[in-house]
Amino acid sequence: xxxxxxxxxxxxxxxxxxxxxxxxxxxxxxxxxxxxxxxxxxxxxxxxxxxxxxxxxxxxxxxxxxxxxxxxxxxxxxxxxxxxxxxxxxxxxxxxxxxxxxxxxxxxxxxxxxxxxxxxxxxxxxxxxxxxxxxxxxxxxxxxxxxxxxxxxxxxxxxxxxxxxxxxxxxxxxxxxxxxxxxxxxxxxxxxxxxxxxxxxxxxxxxxxxxxxxxxxxxxxxxxxxxxxxxxxxxxxxxxxxxxxxxxxxxxxxxxxxxxxxxxxxxxxxxxxxxxxxxxxxxxxxxxxxxxxxxxxxxxxxxxxxxxxxxxxxxxxxxxxxxxxxxxxxxxxxxxxxxxxxxxxxxxxxxxxxxxxxxxxxxxxxxxxxxxxxxxxxxxxxxxxxxxxxxxxxxxxxxxxxxxxxxxxxxxxxxxxxxxxxxxxxxxxxxxxxxxxxxxxxxxxxxxxxxxxxxxxxxxxxxxxxxxxxxxxxxxxxxxxxxxxxxxxxxxxxxxxxxxxxxxxxxxxxxxxxxxxxxxxxxxxxxxxxxxxxxxxxxxxxxxxxxxxxxxxxxxxxxxxxxxxxxxxxxxxxxxxxxxxxxxxxxxxxxxxxxxxxxxxxxxxxxxxxxxxxxxxxxxxxxxx
Amino acid sequence: xxxxxxxxxxxxxxxxxxxxxxxxxxxxxxxxxxxxxxxxxxxxxxxxxxxxxxxxxxxxxxxxxxxxxxxxxxxxxxxxxxxxxxxxxxxxxxxxxxxxxxxxxxxxxxxxxxxxxxxxxxxxxxxxxxxxxxxxxxxxxxxxxxxxxxxxxxxxxxxxxxxxxxxxxxxxxxxxxxxxxxxxxxxxxxxxxxxxxxxxxxxxxxxxxxxxxxxxxxxxxxxxxxxxxxxxxxxxxxxxxxxxxxxxxxxxxxxxxxxxxxxxxxxxxxxxxxxxxxxxxxxxxxxxxxxxxxxxxxxxxxxxxxxxxxxxxxxxxxxxxxxxxxxxxxxxxxxxxxxxxxxxxxxxxxxxxxxxx
Numbered sequence: 001x002x003x004x005x006x007x008x009x010x011x012x013x014x015x016x017x018x019x020x021x022x023x024x025x026x027x028x029x030x031x032x033x034x035x036x037x038x039x040x041x042x043x044x045x046x047x048x049x050x051x052x053x054x055x056x057x058x059x060x061x062x063x064x065x066x067x068x069x070x071x072x073x074x075x076x077x078x079x080x081x082x083x084x085x086x087x088x089x090x091x092x093x094x095x096x097x098x099x100x101x102x103x104x105x106x107x108x109x110x111x112x113x114x115x116x117x118x119x120x121x122x123x124x125x126x127x128x129x130x131x132x133x134x135x136x137x138x139x140x141x142x143x144x145x146x147x148x149x150x151x152x153x154x155x156x157x158x159x160x161x162x163x164x165x166x167x168x169x170x171x172x173x174x175x176x177x178x179x180x181x182x183x184x185x186x187x188x189x190x191x192x193x194x195x196x197x198x199x200x201x202x203x204x205x206x207x208x209x210x211x212x213x214x215x216x217x218x219x220x221x222x223x224x225x226x227x228x229x230x231x232x233x234x235x236x237x238x239x240x241x242x243x244x245x246x247x248x249x250x251x252x253x254x255x256x257x258x259x260x261x262x263x264x265x266x267x268x269x270x271x272x273x274x275x276x277x278x279x280x281x282x283x284x285x286x287x288x289x290x291x292x293x294x295x296x297x298x299x300x301x302x303x304x305x306x307x308x309x310x311x312x313x314x315x316x317x318x319x320x321x322x323x324x325x326x327x328x329x330x331x332x333x334x335x336x337x338x339x340x341x342x343x344x345x346x347x348x349x350x351x352x353x354x355x356x357x358x359x360x361x362x363x364x365x366x367x368x369x370x371x372x373x374x375x376x377x378x379x380x381x382x383x384x385x386x387x388x389x390x391x392x393x394x395x396x397x398x399x400x401x402x403x404x405x406x407x408x409x410x411x412x413x414x415x416x417x418x419x420x421x422x423x424x425x426x427x428x429x430x431x432x433x434x435x436x437x438x439x440x441x442x443x444x445x446x447x448x449x450x451x452x453x454x455x456x457x458x459x460x461x462x463x464x465x466x467x468x469x470x471x472x473x474x475x476x477x478x479x480x481x482x483x484x485x486x487x488x489x490x491x492x493x494x495x496x497x498x499x500x501x502x503x504x505x506x507x508x509x510x511x512x513x514x515x516x517x518x519x520x521x522x523x524x525x526x527x528x529x530x531x532x533x534x535x536x537x538x539x540x541x542x543x544x545x546x547x548x549x550x551x552x553x554x555x556x557x558x559x560x561x562x563x564x565x566x567x568x569x570x571x572x573x574x575x576x577x578x579x580x581x582x583x584x585x586x587x588x589x590x591x592x593x594x595x596x597x598x599x600x601x602x603x604x605x606x607x608x609x610x611x612x613x614x615x616x617x618x619x620x621x622x623x624x625x
Numbered sequence: 626x627x628x629x630x631x632x633x634x635x636x637x638x639x640x641x642x643x644x645x646x647x648x649x650x651x652x653x654x655x656x657x658x659x660x661x662x663x664x665x666x667x668x669x670x671x672x673x674x675x676x677x678x679x680x681x682x683x684x685x686x687x688x689x690x691x692x693x694x695x696x697x698x699x700x701x702x703x704x705x706x707x708x709x710x711x712x713x714x715x716x717x718x719x720x721x722x723x724x725x726x727x728x729x730x731x732x733x734x735x736x737x738x739x740x741x742x743x744x745x746x747x748x749x750x751x752x753x754x755x756x757x758x759x760x761x762x763x764x765x766x767x768x769x770x771x772x773x774x775x776x777x778x779x780x781x782x783x784x785x786x787x788x789x790x791x792x793x794x795x796x797x798x799x800x801x802x803x804x805x806x807x808x809x810x811x812x813x814x815x816x817x818x819x820x821x822x823x824x825x826x827x828x829x830x831x832x833x834x835x836x837x838x839x840x841x842x843x844x845x846x847x848x849x850x851x852x853x854x855x856x857x858x859x860x861x862x863x864x865x866x867x868x869x870x871x872x873x874x875x876x877x878x879x880x881x882x883x884x885x886x887x888x889x890x891x892x893x894x895x896x897x898x899x900x901x902x903x904x905x906x907x908x909x910x911x912x913x914x915x916x917x918x919x920x921x922x923x924x925x926x927x928x929x930x931x932x933x934x935x936x937x938x939x940x941x942x943x944x945x946x947x948x949x950x951x952x953x954x955x956x957x958x959x960x961x962x963x964x965x966x967x968x969x970x971x972x973x974x975x976x977x978x979x980x981x982x
Contacts, residue, residue, distance in 0.1 A: 035976050233975040243969060250964055257722045277952040279964040282721055282945060287747035291714035294707070294744075298687070298718030301705050302726070306718070324708050414970045451703040451719075451726050454682045459651075459697050461706025462690075471653060472698060 002211075003218050009068035010174060010222055011076030014166070015093045016085025016109070018052050018061040021163035026063025027409075028167060028184065032176040034234055034411050037224030038067040041375075041520060043075035043593070044407045048264065048348045055109075055117035060092045069223045071527070074520030075408065077595035081173070083166050085109050085140070087118035094129075102134045104169065106162065108141035136215050140165050140206075147205035148198045157195065161202035168206025175221045178203065228413060235412040237376040237405030238268035241309065241335055244383030246279050247415070249305045251384075252391055252423040255280040257299030257306045259292040261314060264347040265403040266337035269309040289317035293334065297321060300330040301460065303427065303450030305387055309335035312354050313343065319362050322396055326366040326486060328460040329437075329446045331390035331397075335383065338402040338516075340591040349591030350404035352516050353567040358398045359545055359574070365483045367490040369393075370545040372400040374519035377412035379405055382542065388423045389493055394445045400544075402566075404517040404593050431455035436470035437482075444489035491546055500539055500548035503527075507557035508535035509610075510603060513583075514564045515541040515571055518594050522564055525599035536603060544571070552579050560610065562586055564599060644681045646671050651701040657692060662813035662839035663760065667699055669820045670729075670758075674702075677827055679727045686729045687716040689736035692767045693760035693839070696731040710741025713748040713757070720753050721942045727827075730757045734775040735765050738794050742774075749803035751941040752831040758823075759796055759836045764845035782844075796836045797918040797933055801911065806831040808914065809932045813839045814853040818864070818930065825932055831940050838930075852928050865917065865931030870903035873927050880904075881920075881927075888920055890927075908932045 012029065016022045023044055030042050043064040052059030066076035078098035084090040086109025097103060105125065115123055124130055125137055144165035145158045164185070171178050182200055189196035210216050235243070249256035258281065260270035274283045282299070286292040293308045300306035310318065315336045325332045338354045340346035358370045369389055373382040379401055386397040428434040428449040436458045438447045449456035458470055466473035467481055502511070503526060514522045519540050526538040539554055541547070555561060555575070561583040563572035572585045586602045588594055649671045657663045674684060684702040688694035690709035697704025703726075707715045712730045720728045730748075737745045737759050748755065764782065765771040771784035775796065779788035800808045807829040811822035819837070826833035838849040851861045859875040871881035872893070880903035882891045891898040907913055914934040920926040953962040962968070 031974060037978060227978045229978050231975055231977050233970070233972040246969055247966055250966055250969065255722065257718060259718060276969070277949045278956050278962050279969060280949060282949070284718060284721055286714065286717075287743050290711060291717070291744055291747070294711040294714035295718030295721070297707075298705070298715035298720075299722035300718075301685075301715070302719045302723040304722040306722075320708055321711065328705070414975065415966070417966050420966070451685045451723060452683055454680070457682055457702050457704075459704035459706065461697070461704075462708060463706065 002216070004175065004221050005218055006221050006223060008070055008222070009066065009072070009076075010081070010220060011064065011066045011079045012081045012083070012170065012174070013062055013064040013079045013093060013096065014083045014170075015060055015062035015089035016163070017054055017088075018047055018049070018059050019054065020061070020085050021160070022061045022063055022085070025163045025167040026065060028181045029170060029176065030065050030409060031180055031234060032171065032178070033065065033067040033222075034232065035180055036176060036222070037227055038069065038222055039072035039225045039227070040065060040067045040411060041072050041075045042066075042409045043404065046348055048346065053117075055086055055088055055114050057088045057092050057119060060089050062089070062093060067222055069225050073524040073527070074593075074596060077521075077597045081170075083170060085162070085166065087114045087120055087124070090124060091118045091120060097133060099132045100134065102136065102173075103130060104136045104138075104166070106140035106166070107137050108139050138209070138213075138215070143205065143209060144202045147201045151194055151198055151201070153194065153198055157198065161198050164199045164202040165206035165209075168203040168208075169210045170206075171203075172207045172210035173216065173219050175219055178207065231414040232411045233414060234409050235377045235380065236268065236407055236409045237373065237379040237401050238266070238337065238407070239272050240377050240379035240412065241373075241383040241399070241401060242269050242272035242276070244380040245273070245305070245307050245333065245387060246276055246281060247380070247420060248384045248387030248423055249281070250279065251420060252305055252387070252425050254303065254305040254391075254425060255282060257282045257284065257296060257304040259284045259286050259294070259296035259299070259306070259308045261286050261289045261292045261310065263289070263311045263314045265339055265406045266309045266311050266314070266335065268406065269335060269337070289314035290321065293318040293321040293332070296332055297325055297328070297330060300332050301328070301451070305391065306331065307333035307335070307387070309337065311337050311339050311347070312341045312345075312357070315354060315357060315361070322368065323362050323364060323366050324462050325396040326362070326368060327462050327464075329394040329486070330460070331394055333383065333386045333390050333397055333399065335399040335401060337406045338400060340403075340589075346591045348403060350402045350517060350593055351567065351589065351591065352400075352402060352518070352565050353570065353589070354400065355515075355544065355565075355567065355570040358400055365487065367487050368545070369395065369397045369490055369493050370400065371397065372516045372542055372544055373405055374516065374540055374542055376405050376408045376410045378542070380412065380415070384420060388421060389496060391423055391425050392445060392496075393443055393489055393493060394448055395490065400516060402517050408517075427453065428456060429453060435468050436460065437465050437468050439485065442492075444485055444492060494546045494549050497543045497546065497548045499550045500541065500554055502537045502539050502554055504530050504537035505535050506537070506554070508537060509558065510534075510536040510560045510562060510607070511555065511558035512536065512538045512562045512564055512599070512603070513541065513571070513575065514538070515544060516565075518564060518566060521594040521596045522599050524596035525603070528596065528600055529603060534603070534607065541571075544574075547578065555579050555581060560584065560606070562603065562606065564594065566593070645675055648681060649674060649701050651699065653698065655699045656695070658843050660842040661692070662762065662837075662841070663693055663696070665813045665816060665819065666758065666760065666837055666839065667696065669816060669823055671700070673820065673823050673827065677727070683725060684727045684729070685719060686731055687712050687719065688731040689733075689741060690767070691733040691736045691765075692841075693731055693733045694736060710736055710739070711744060712736065713741060713744035716755050717744075717748055717751070717753050720755055721945060724754070724942045724946065728755045730755055732757065732759055733766075734759065734761045734763060734773045734796070738774045738796060738799070746799070746803040749800055749805040749832050749834060752804075752806050752938050753942055754830055754832070754940045756826045756833045757835065758826075759834065760839040761796060761836050762839045762841035762845055763793070763848050764841050766841050766844050770844040795918060795921045797921060798915070800834040800836075801914050801918055801934060805834045805934065806936050806938045807833040807932070808918075808934045809834070810836040810838070810930045812849065812853050812862075812930060813837055814849075822932070825935070829935060831938055852930070861927050863920070863927040863929045865906050865908070865929055865933065867906060867908040867932065870900055870905050872900070872903055883916070886916055888916060888926060908935045911936070
């Protein structure tokens with residue numbers, strides 16, 4: 001009799017060659033877990049090459065999923081269960097499996113050739129390397145092929161069903177429902193029923209194998225979470241960003257124009273939008289990054305909600321046009337899905353090193369609001385908010401996302417109309433009270449008249465304009481005034497920003513400040529420390545320019561501030577400069593996200609240091625927990 | 626600011642418009658050098674627009690950077706003076722977003738063919754319904770006299786004191802190579818021809834590319850004198866007209882004959898040749914357009930001006946609109962598709978969580 005154990009959380013990772021269909025089964029497992037009412041977070045990781053050399057560490061594609069009964073903030077640090085489809089996958093991922101965890105290996109991927117390609121001198125299945133893990137070794141490739149032997153399939157087609165065998169086995173191990181995957185297979189392979197049949201047979205065979213084999217004696221159950229009731233769907237950051245833009249277009253009653261140019265990891269925004277043409281979305285795949293933003297600016301001049309999305313190198317190319325957008329005071333949403341740079345860097349890996357670029361990377365005095373999404377689904381709210389601010393203040397707005405948010409997914413409670421702040425755009429209509437650079441007294445947004453409006457013909461452009469009339473002006477005092485107007489307008493956006501929240505005590509010893517995709521790992525770490533009665537708070541910023549009005553006050557309520565970010569120190573400089581307080585930096589720049597454990601260790605060590613320096617001398621130094 | 630004044634009937638009498646030349650002149654001064662070729666283009670455009678039957682508020686002039694790119698400021702329509710080289714891209718976005726507008730791109734040889742070369746060729750490839758006026762003066766004027774991508778090989782300029790190395794673009798050949806559907810060339814000093822070409826460009830559906838030989842009186846004076854001066858023009862300039870033989874010369878005594886794919890000058894008075902030997906121009910033939918455009922590189926042949934090519938091709942923005950409509954059609958049920966948040970968020974993969982399970 002097999003024993004089922006209840007768990008509150010589990011972290012699983014599927015890993016194999018980039019052609020093994022790892023992302024497919026990972027996504028299926030994530031959907032199954034969401035349908036089982038677990039909280040989930042995912043982290044796909046794949047090579048930048050389309051088909052990296054087979055069997056090598058550089059060709060390993062993986063998909064990690066954290067699911068649980070309670071709060072799930074991140075995709076998880078260490079895996080409880082790894083599925084390694086070949087030796088290279090094991091070699092790459094072993095360091096991320098917790099001691100005592102389960103490793104399911106496909107022995108067909110551990111032949112002499114695969115061991116050599118993976119960089120193993122000896123077969124790790126025959127050495128002591130895996131002795132502290134629960135290893136389940138089976139020939140998945142052969143078992144899967146046996147399951148489909150009745151069907152007339154080519155060798156290649158037979159070989160390809162092994163991922164679904166592995167998925168079936170994992171479904172058994174974690175007591176997941178399979179129905180939605182069966183339905184998915186039937187739809188996906190609707191045109192080739194034989195392949196649908198093959199994949200379903202492999203899936204079922206995986207489940208049955210696990211159920212009958214004596215090597216698997218335990219299975220796990222992660223109970224459903226107490227989720228807020230409602231309709232849910234899974235969103236990746238890029239899909240969420242695209243939907244946020246369309247939602248803003250619907251709410252503002254303005255057509256959406258998107259100028260884009262393919263770039264990893266932002267292209268999915270372009271591709272998602274083009275699937276939504278029926279919403280009046282005009283997608284313009286431009287000849288380059290410059291034309292992508294320039295065309296969007298042209299559409300904005302024409303009265304559309306206009307947006308563009310890119311990654312770091314593309315952002316560099318767009319900076320000249322951002323200057324014009326600032327000067328012409330036209331609304332524009334610019335999404336930067338950051339990746340590890342500089343230059344081509346590591347295009348599929350994550351980093352937060354474009355913050356300075358977003359804030360300062362322009363010629364002249366050209367302030368632009370900067371918002372940052374904290375999770376995949378938050379990309380929806382942030383891109384919607386960016387559009388709202390852009391339209392209201394007639395300004396470009398930069399949204400920072402990153403590779404981790406772009407490809408990661410989480411369940412999103414489908415928004416209702418009343419949950420979205422209204423967006424109202426009033427174009428100028430009357431010649432009697434219009435001038436292109438007259439401003440709203442409160443927001444300082446300029447009058448906006450669009451072509452087609454009779455009697456309001458006017459010229460915009462990069463040359464400095466006279467305040468009010470908009471005539472070309474090289475007057476010294478006027479320029480100073482216009483520079484001040486443009487800055488005050490952006491500073492005034494603070495009135496749109498909700499007060500910064502602190503997770504944990506409002507005051508105390510340590511406050512961790514972070515932004516962007518690091519939210520999950522840091523929140524998990526801080527929650528963990530709080531359970532140990534350490535007074536540590538977490539302020540995660542979604543608005544970076546301007547900051548929330550109460551941020552300075554919050555900072556003053558803590559003894560020590562840690563700024564944690566995936567760069568060599570960017571937000572920390574801005575915070576220190578703005579609030580005149582020395583802070584500590586925790587950084588990581590290797591293309592990978594933070595692990596919660598790294599944050600807790602840093603905080604504990606820092607606390608220990610501070611104890612030493614502020615307490616009376618001790619006989620021996622304390623040992624970090 | 627002027628208001629709607631009267632309804633006047635001009636031109637061929639079929640177009641009605643509600644504004645006049647006066648309305649197109651904004652309050653400020655025009656600040657080009659005295660004698661600049663830009664003035665004649667400005668006045669011809671201002672003369673043409675009221676005749677097109679397009680309301681003034683539906684016209685937008687988009688420019689890049691350079692002397693010619695100040696044009697929108699001198700035209701009381703909607704206008705956007707953008708970034709060096711990017712006028713074509715900004716205008717593309719505007720026209721795609723607002724197909725109801727008449728959008729004009731005003732650019733120069735440096736703007737359109739050097740820093741903005743990429744946008745120019747892609748605009749022509751897409752065939753967005755814009756009118757491109759390329760003011761070619763073969764020099765950088767606003768930056769005071771450096772050589773441009775249309776300056777002549779060996780030309781002495783501030784940035785090429787020993788003569789320009791390398792060879793220029795022929796804008797007409799470039800536009801034809803990029804797949805333009807309308808390509809023409811005209812002269813700033815031939816007001817009648819300029820007016821006709823502007824009208825042809827305006828009336829063409831698709832991207833109209835009009836190269837205007839424009840004299841820069843300060844930095845490259847006389848660059849086109851051979852083609853515009855009364856004395857030399859007849860010998861050196863060949864006017865292309867659809868369906869007409871290619872004849873030139875002070876007494877129409879010379880013609881162009883096609884010798885295989887080589888255009889050659891023949892003398893009509895030599896007893897050997899007659900008008901029937903002359904090539905009859907066909908502006909709908911892209912191959913012919915290439916051959917004739919190639920004459921521009923040969924100093925021994927007269928310089929062709931006029932419409933090189935005018936063919937019908939679907940416009941990018943029309944195709945996009947059709948696709949948008951088709952997508953809406955696909956998602957229509959018994960009712961036409963209505964964009965709504967509900968429709969946007971609907972997903973086949975959604976699930977429902979009930980209160981407390």
